[in-house]
Amino acid sequence: MAEAPSGNADNNAAEAFLQGGSLKHAPGPYFGNYGGRWMPESLIAALDELEETFNKAKDDPEFRAQIADLNKNYSGRPSLLTEAKRFSQHAGGVRVFLKREDLNHTGSHKINNVLGQALLAKRMGKTRVIAETGAGQHGVASATAAALMGLECVVYMGAEDCRRQALNVARMELLGATVIPVTSGSQTLKDAINDALRDWVANVDNTHYLLGTAAGAHPFPAMVRYFHEVIGEEARAQILEQEGRLPDAVCACIGGGSNAIGIFHGFLDDPSVKIYGFEAGGDGVETGRHAATITLGKPGVLHGARSYLMQDDDGQTIESHSISAGLDYPGVGPEHSYLADIGRVSYEPITDSEAMEAFRLLCRTEGIIPAIESSHALAGAIKVGQRLAADDAEAARDKIVIVNLSGRGDKDVATAAEWFDLLDKGSAESEIGKEGEQL
């Protein structure tokens, strides 16, 4: 099917869920009216090969054992579930727990996906991986996996981002990757994806495109989710073990949506758990300078999937804006569009200012420097907690909210120092700190 008239399929799915059906393990290619393969014919054979390899691998005990071993002995999983008691006092008094993806090797959830896909690349006999990156997080993770598994790695990165993130470029090069500055279009993350796709079309025989988020053409959304499902599985088991019950709410930040779909998946079939996705509101959704794709976008097709999309009346992609490079993308994974339409997940925007206040708060109350991406989820959790307290302050103290702390904020120190005016005027850090330099 292509573009079925919206409405019916979604209502049926929502109804099925309410009647006890499952939202977990959605296989794609479609999530309601979203997903699919809006791709050049040249790449369809490669997508078919990837889908077949992935489907075989996930049913193969040897592959599952490889993933489990890498998660435990390389990434450092399971990641902790830490109660943030002092931070909780600012969130209406609810009990906030942090899923500590920041403690993974390379400092974020990204490692889960790159290890899985790099293993698949090996299974397909590919010798080269390519990746896109905005600020450099996924590029660094891809370079890491490629180094570990002996694959050639080429990373496409907007020319402006290369300049702003010179140290992340150096990181990737230290890990043996080649970084190619992208000068086409708006020279941002979406153009880096475009150039990676152009490379893939030309080199598909020996190259796997290691896409960094749960978006793109089938099987990427379902496959990337699969590799991140471990986040939600761990979090659910940990809260049951630590508190003996499910949480009342789960919060995550949404750019393309990979960390979010990973933790959400564990709780999709638990109707008592409210699920929240927090998009980048930038300067405020009313200003037009934001990346709140689901909040304000309209369905369209970009990079291989039908999903909500920031676009103008002509269907041209609009540039997104966020202080957080990892959320600065005008599209979103198709499963999120579906979960939004059926009402299972609530998506709300968080402004740069709200995110940065939450960033500082976590630093000072818990001794944890979060990624600015994850700070959007923290700011959202504060709102959720305060709403619960407004309803019933007494009852709120027993509520449990889990936040996916998807990454650590070491990379964001210069941005934060600039934001909070902590740098001497004219210092080198002050010069490069604007718009997300990562030291």
Added chain:
Amino acid sequence: MSTAQTISKSAVAIDKARAEGRAALIAYLPAGYPSVEDSIAAGIAAARNGADLIEIGIPYSDPVMDGQVIQAATTEALAKGFSVNQVFDVLRGITSQTDAAVLVMTYWNPVVRMGVDEFSRRLSEAGGAGLITPDLIPDEAAEWMEASDKYGLDRVFLVAPSSTAERMQRTVDASRGFVYAVSIMGVTGARSSVSTAAKDVVAAAHNAGAERVCVGLGVSNADQVREIAAYAEGVIVGTALVKTLGDGGVDAVATLTKDLSTGLSREKA
């Protein structure tokens, strides 16, 4: 309202060339580059100097199948304020002055945004022959299949060296007018030689029942046109014309088209 029985404008143009003992020449030009007026003038110049079909590209923010020359041209058109509505002005401008079949080449999202039926209706009204869709495969094209039947439009899907026999069959079956054979695994752009893969793709499309197969990607001179004309019903030239338009204007497009058309004859390879 037209019906599925409507004669394919692209097929008529290609068959006319065939009757003359030659392959058809298809010229690609982006709408709005270097201006809306000049893109009309360039299309007319191409049609009057040997192009049997004109392919008008809609400038798009994320053209993943295009190389640097076409990217630069379409980015410039967008920067100058091109809007999708203007593609219909370009079509009218060319179809009112020439007999060429004029198709639109577009990435899919601008069509989705306008509405597939509405876009098709306006395309038909403007005299357009149909659509070439680089990022729409038949698997996702249910709405376009319906609208193209309703308005009698050609639907030109792409086949590639990587297409399996099963996909080749499916794509040939879904196409109307002609099938666009991608000559190499890559994006648009002039190349010094035509890949040997092109001939195999065309043969596979013919075997799947395609009556008209046209080859695009990387074709830039009359020698390459001659090579392809020996085995395909049409030859598509894009990047070379776009570069020429940028460098030498509409007159240069006329000159290059005339030169390219010298390669079309099948009488001597």
